[in-house]
Amino acid sequence: xxxxxxxxxxxxxxxxxxxxxxxxxxxxxxxxxxxxxxxxxxxxxxxxxxxxxxxxxxxxxxxxxx
Numbered sequence: 001x002x003x004x005x006x007x008x009x010x011x012x013x014x015x016x017x018x019x020x021x022x023x024x025x026x027x028x029x030x031x032x033x034x035x036x037x038x039x040x041x042x043x044x045x046x047x048x049x050x051x052x053x054x055x056x057x058x059x060x061x062x063x064x065x066x
Contacts, residue, residue: 027053
C-alpha cells in the first residue's frame with residue numbers, strides 16, 4: 001500500500017522567484033487589458049501572453065532557482 005503522505009510530499013514544488021512572478025503578472029495584465037479593450041494589441045499577442053505567463057509559472061514551480 002502506498003503511503004499518501006510520502007506521495008504528496010514528493011510532488012511539492014518550489015516557489016518561483018520574484019522576477020519570474022513579476023514577468024508572469026505583466027503578461028497576464030497585458031492579456032486582461034487586451035480582453036477588455038483597454039489596450040489594442042493583436043489577438044495572437046493577447047492569447048499567447050497569458051499562455052506563456054501561465055506556462056512560465058508552472059515551470060518555475062518545478063525548476064529550482066527559476
